[in-house]
Amino acid sequence: MKKTILILLLALTLCAGIPTLAMGWAYTPDPAPEYTVTVSKLGRVNTTAGTAYTTVPDKLAAVGQVVYFSVRITDSGGNDVKGDIRLCDLEVLYIDGSIIAATVTGAHPTVTASIETATPADQLVYNGKPIIITGDTVTIDKLVFTRQNNVAVSVDIADGNLGDLSRALTALGMTIEDVYSGKIYMSDAALAANFGQRSRAEATARWYVDADAEVKPAVPGLPQTGDNAGAAGLVLVVTAVLIMGAKRWAR
Numbered sequence: 001m002k003k004t005i006l007i008l009l010l011a012l013t014l015c016a017g018i019p020t021l022a023m024g025w026a027y028t029p030d031p032a033p034e035y036t037v038t039v040s041k042l043g044r045v046n047t048t049a050g051t052a053y054t055t056v057p058d059k060l061a062a063v064g065q066v067v068y069f070s071v072r073i074t075d076s077g078g079n080d081v082k083g084d085i086r087l088c089d090l091e092v093l094y095i096d097g098s099i100i101a102a103t104v105t106g107a108h109p110t111v112t113a114s115i116e117t118a119t120p121a122d123q124l125v126y127n128g129k130p131i132i133i134t135g136d137t138v139t140i141d142k143l144v145f146t147r148q149n150n151v152a153v154s155v156d157i158a159d160g161n162l163g164d165l166s167r168a169l170t171a172l173g174m175t176i177e178d179v180y181s182g183k184i185y186m187s188d189a190a191l192a193a194n195f196g197q198r199s200r201a202e203a204t205a206r207w208y209v210d211a212d213a214e215v216k217p218a219v220p221g222l223p224q225t226g227d228n229a230g231a232a233g234l235v236l237v238v239t240a241v242l243i244m245g246a247k248r249w250a251r
Contacts, residue, residue: 034076035115037083037203042068042099053099061104061207069205070098071113083115109207119196121188126195138186140195143168145179150187155179 043056053068061067067090073083089106102109124131132139136147143165146154155176157165169175178184192198 032197032199033117035081035083035199035201036072036074037113037115037201038070038072039111039113039203039205040070040072041205041207042070044068059207060209061109063104063106065104066093066101067104067109067207068099068101069111070100071111072098073113073115073201081115083113086112086114088112104207107208110204112202112204114200114202116198116200118198119192121192121196124191124195131191131195133188133191138191140172141168143172145184145186147186150185150190151182152179152184152186153182 041056041059042053043059045052045054053070059067071085073081075081087102088108088110089104090102090109090111091105093101093103095101121133124133127141129141138145138147138152142158142160144156144158145152155165155169157168160168166176169179174184
């Protein structure tokens with residue numbers, strides 16, 4: 001039998017500047033997959049045995065010149081995987097195995113290789129059970145959340161009592177009070193971030209001097225964030241929390 005609890009929370013007063021939603025909820029059951037992305041700038045060398053390529057990390061190139069490079073993306077086991085390759089001010093001439101030749105067409109010849117993976121919302125799993133997202137209802141194991149504007153506003157538990165509800169929420173890093181005071185942001189993206197896996201890796205090679213890579217000196221005399229906590233006025237006052245109207249919980 002499905003049990004419910006009514007939680008009434010009164011008089012939450014927020015000072016100006018404090019957001020009404022808290023983002024502290026996080027559940028990450030498994031480590032995200034790791035990838036390694038390598039973009040190697042190469043130089044072509046003619047030898048008695050034929051053409052060879054050597055790494056030339058400091059090589060620069062101007063418009064009209066030909067550059068050579070290779071891209072490799074691997075998973076944690078060293079296996080090659082597919083990713084994205086973006087070219088800027090470069091036009092591919094030919095591909096010879098793992099070697100790519102390209103003509104420089106502009107002032108900022110750049111190769112960027114990347115890979116990004118994320119678990120789709122309809123493939124999220126918790127405790128070996130799929131998470132069911134149906135409109136504003138989200139079922140996580142035995143917990144059934146109702147959300148409005150991507151914020152959880154209530155929670156029930158199937159086949160359990162108040163203690164079961166509290167323990168199930170604790171396992172997710174939240175409390176009953178968190179849910180009923182609007183502290184649990186539960187958009188599809190937040191669910192994917194908490195229960196899914198997201199990984200990103202990227203590498204870039206440039207054949208021009210990157211001025212943005214130069215270290216800029218610090219500007220003295222600028223005020224630092226947090227120097228005057230009193231002036232910020234970010235104080236949260238909880239004037240009353242009343243939990244009442246609970247139905248009898250029994251298995």
